[in-house]
Amino acid sequence: MSKIISMHYEQGVLKLIDQRKLPGEFVYFECRTYREVEFAIKDMVVRGAPAIGATAAYGAILAARQFMQECAGDRKSFLRKMEKALDFLNCSRPTAVNLMWAVKKMKDCLAENRDASDDTLMAAVEQLAHDIFNEDRDLCISMGKHGNTLVPEGAVILTHCNTGALAAAGPGTALAVIREAHNTGKKIQVYADETRPRMQGGRLTAWELMQEGIPSKLIVDSTAATLIRDGKIDLILVGADRIASNGDAANKIGTFMLSVLAKTYNVPFYVVAPVTTIDFEMEKGDEIEIEERDASEITHINGIQTAPEGMEVYNPAFDVTPQENITAIVTDRGIIFPPFNEGIAQLKESVQ
Amino acid sequence: MSKIISMHYEQGVLKLIDQRKLPGEFVYFECRTYREVEFAIKDMVVRGAPAIGATAAYGAILAARQFMQECAGDRKSFLRKMEKALDFLNCSRPTAVNLMWAVKKMKDCLAENRDASDDTLMAAVEQLAHDIFNEDRDLCISMGKHGNTLVPEGAVILTHCNTGALAAAGPGTALAVIREAHNTGKKIQVYADETRPRMQGGRLTAWELMQEGIPSKLIVDSTAATLIRDGKIDLILVGADRIASNGDAANKIGTFMLSVLAKTYNVPFYVVAPVTTIDFEMEKGDEIEIEERDASEITHINGIQTAPEGMEVYNPAFDVTPQENITAIVTDRGIIFPPFNEGIAQLKESVQ
Numbered sequence: 289m290s291k292i293i294s295m296h297y298e299q300g301v302l303k304l305i306d307q308r309k310l311p312g313e314f315v316y317f318e319c320r321t322y323r324e325v326e327f328a329i330k331d332m333v334v335r336g337a338p339a340i341g342a343t344a345a346y347g348a349i350l351a352a353r354q355f356m357q358e359c360a361g362d363r364k365s366f367l368r369k370m371e372k373a374l375d376f377l378n379c380s381r382p383t384a385v386n387l388m389w390a391v392k393k394m395k396d397c398l399a400e401n402r403d404a405s406d407d408t409l410m411a412a413v414e415q416l417a418h419d420i421f422n423e424d425r426d427l428c429i430s431m432g433k434h435g436n437t438l439v440p441e442g443a444v445i446l447t448h449c450n451t452g453a454l455a456a457a458g459p460g461t462a463l464a465v466i467r468e469a470h471n472t473g474k475k476i477q478v479y480a481d482e483t484r485p486r487m488q489g490g491r492l493t494a495w496e497l498m499q500e501g502i503p504s505k506l507i508v509d510s511t512a513a514t515l516i517r518d519g520k521i522d523l524i525l526v527g528a529d530r531i532a533s534n535g536d537a538a539n540k541i542g543t544f545m546l547s548v549l550a551k552t553y554n555v556p557f558y559v560v561a562p563v564t565t566i567d568f569e570m571e572k573g574d575e576i577e578i579e580e581r582d583a584s585e586i587t588h589i590n591g592i593q594t595a596p597e598g599m600e601v602y603n604p605a606f607d608v609t610p611q612e613n614i615t616a617i618v619t620d621r622g623i624i625f626p627p628f629n630e631g632i633a634q635l636k637e638s639v640q
Numbered sequence: 641m642s643k644i645i646s647m648h649y650e651q652g653v654l655k656l657i658d659q660r661k662l663p664g665e666f667v668y669f670e671c672r673t674y675r676e677v678e679f680a681i682k683d684m685v686v687r688g689a690p691a692i693g694a695t696a697a698y699g700a701i702l703a704a705r706q707f708m709q710e711c712a713g714d715r716k717s718f719l720r721k722m723e724k725a726l727d728f729l730n731c732s733r734p735t736a737v738n739l740m741w742a743v744k745k746m747k748d749c750l751a752e753n754r755d756a757s758d759d760t761l762m763a764a765v766e767q768l769a770h771d772i773f774n775e776d777r778d779l780c781i782s783m784g785k786h787g788n789t790l791v792p793e794g795a796v797i798l799t800h801c802n803t804g805a806l807a808a809a810g811p812g813t814a815l816a817v818i819r820e821a822h823n824t825g826k827k828i829q830v831y832a833d834e835t836r837p838r839m840q841g842g843r844l845t846a847w848e849l850m851q852e853g854i855p856s857k858l859i860v861d862s863t864a865a866t867l868i869r870d871g872k873i874d875l876i877l878v879g880a881d882r883i884a885s886n887g888d889a890a891n892k893i894g895t896f897m898l899s900v901l902a903k904t905y906n907v908p909f910y911v912v913a914p915v916t917t918i919d920f921e922m923e924k925g926d927e928i929e930i931e932e933r934d935a936s937e938i939t940h941i942n943g944i945q946t947a948p949e950g951m952e953v954y955n956p957a958f959d960v961t962p963q964e965n966i967t968a969i970v971t972d973r974g975i976i977f978p979p980f981n982e983g984i985a986q987l988k989e990s991v992q
Contacts, residue, residue, distance in 0.1 A: 490939070
């Protein structure tokens with residue numbers, strides 16, 4: 289398990305580790321309204337597909353508390369406002385499917401309890417948020433265990449972006465596997481891509497790895513290519529923000545590049561994500577909407593100019609790795625091997 | 641031609657555009673001693689293989705002026721001190737062959753003039769430095785013209801690091817080709833990799849492209865992969881710091897990654913470098929010494945922490961692209977196509 293807990297909700301206050309400030313400062317960002325939650329997701333106070341889902345669920349509690357008071361017994365008005373607030377939260381980031389999944393669960397919960405008393409409805413919303421958080425924690429632990437069966441003794445592992453406790457409710461996705469391998473004494477070593485432009489690898493993954501005492505080195509993203517070619521990497525573990533039903537996986541920009549190198553030089557490339565990340569309705573990865581983020585993420589770092597004023601920028605936050613570049617997908621329900629469309633279809637039946 | 645001139649020598653002062661400060665500030669760094677020149681190369685006030693060669697040559701003038709005075713007619717002592725100073729300059733960066741080439745030329749010049757008068761010897765050293773600078777300028781222009789024959793009308797070009805006027809005495813290497821294509825009205829567009837860790841693409845190439853009014857966009861290095869796959873790049877132009885006699889080419893970290901993508905998706909991948917960059921004595925690229933630079937280049941940006949204190953780092957400044965990933969090598973003497981070992985052997989004969 290991880291000592292790091294990315295969020296904590298109590299009595300109308302959602303505390304989030306402010307991931308924009310790490311590793312320089314460890315501070316909490318406090319949300320008292322769902323609009324503050326929306327801001328926290330948009331501005332990446334919190335990020336990582338599973339963490340975003342749980343954060344939005346807690347955001348729903350804050351919205352419900354506010355509208356209960358504002359609507360004073362007018363249930364119709366309350367539900368209308370909740371619908372709108374949930375749609376707001378839903379739009380805070382476009383790529384992660386967990387966000388849509390959590391918002392949908394919350395909408396279903398409101399529909400089920402539409403005629404219940406205020407207290408019952410409020411309790412149901414709170415319970416659901418906690419359930420989403422707790423479920424994600426358990427999924428992380430389960431992914432860690434399944435994924436660890438793929439990690440050889442003494443393996444050198446390459447990872448990208450942050451897929452750890454900061455990105456989830458539990459120990460993470462890809463980083464949960466790394467934690468489990470370390471905790472079961474496999475004497476692993478990790479190379480962490482710094483992950484431009486937001487530096488989640490340098491700022492967050494490096495921080496988590498140091499907290500856990502896992503031997504590791506930080507590299508710029510493009511250094512991975514030489515390490516892979518030179519046989520210095522035994523396996524690659526990455527997360528995912530959305531997986532189509534054929535196995536195509538959207539993840540942080542740079543993941544696709546690694547997958548091409550892995551395929552060229554025969555290094556196993558594993559995607560680690562909970563079943564909630566699979567979009568069963570989506571046939572292929574090219575349908576996934578890719579968020580484009582602000583130019584300033586590339587032209588400035590902490591306010592310091594790293595490109596000339598007025599330079600045009602192309603800044604997609606994610607890319608899509610085609611299923612043929614993926615060796616296996618590690619989920620909380622076990623490992624899916626190719627052909628992924630078959631494995632995912634079976635999974636779809638079992639979860640529905 | 642380029643309006644930007646990276647260096648200017650006059651009367652015992654070498655002025656270098658301080659490339660560490662761009663694009664925020666345009667200031668000159670003044671060197672009055674060869675030790676200041678050595679610092680300027682080490683700390684990357686000036687960088688780019690051809691520019692480093694010319695800078696070291698001017699550094700030799702500063703050393704000669706100093707030792708002429710200190711040794712007051714004792715030629716033996718003067719030559720001993722010069723030998724040592726040139727060895728110092730030679731060691732300021734390990735990968736660029738142009739530096740060794742310029743230093744060797746300077747040593748030959750001193751040997752030839754060992755018995756000449758002070759004035760004659762000083763004039764010979766000054767003349768050689770200017771010759772190296774002027775020759776590099778002419779080589780750049782020539783590479784631009786040869787390379788432009790490979791650029792289709794309306795091409796979208798991807799480039800990496802800075803290979804422009806800031807990296808050379810003339811308009812650059814790969815960027816000289818881009819300049820020539822633009823100046824001959826080909827309506828090209830450029831994607832520039834920001835090039836971590838030192839951001840030469842974001843800070844320097846973007847600045848040069850804007851100065852020239854060439855339509856261009858800045859990307860993080862790993863975004864190149866998706867652009868290449870999606871057919872959005874017509875050709876890739878990069879520079880080189882050293883080319884072995886089989887065609888293997890050392891260049892800025894990240895170049896090899898691009899070459900694998902280019903090969904996988906059939907995009908022409910051209911290396912642009914003067915003949916002086918070819919190390920005819922070296923058989924293959926795996927013999928090239930790769931400089932490892934300080935961890936702080938990755939853990940800090942302009943003094944701001946982007947990774948936790950104490951995190952280990954692996955920071956090679958260059959990588960080697962194998963000859964089989966290179967479509968052609970553009971030199972000042974023309975374009976070499978595979979098999980490179982044959983083309984380079986022919987070139988060796990013609991220059992010796």
